[in-house]
Amino acid sequence: MLRRYIDCRTAPSESNCTVEIAADTENEVLELAVMHAVQAHKHQDTPEFRREIRSAIRTRDEALT
Numbered sequence: 001m002l003r004r005y006i007d008c009r010t011a012p013s014e015s016n017c018t019v020e021i022a023a024d025t026e027n028e029v030l031e032l033a034v035m036h037a038v039q040a041h042k043h044q045d046t047p048e049f050r051r052e053i054r055s056a057i058r059t060r061d062e063a064l065t
């Protein structure tokens with residue numbers, strides 16, 4: 001099964017955050033990642049920021065792990 005995920009360790013931040021957000025769809029990951037970024041990292045929820053997050057979402061095949 002394919003899984004979308006975003007790893008906060010790969011995002012530039014000063015807080016050394018190690019959170020990973022994973023879901024089956026890109027939109028679920030995007031919504032949670034935006035919430036996390038706003039709450040934990042004081043980011044602004046803007047269309048540009050959402051584009052940045054979307055481009056950082058990766059896919060992995062859970063059957064291989």
Ligand SMILES: [Zn+2]
Nearest residue numbers: 008017019040
């Ligand atoms: Zn984080």
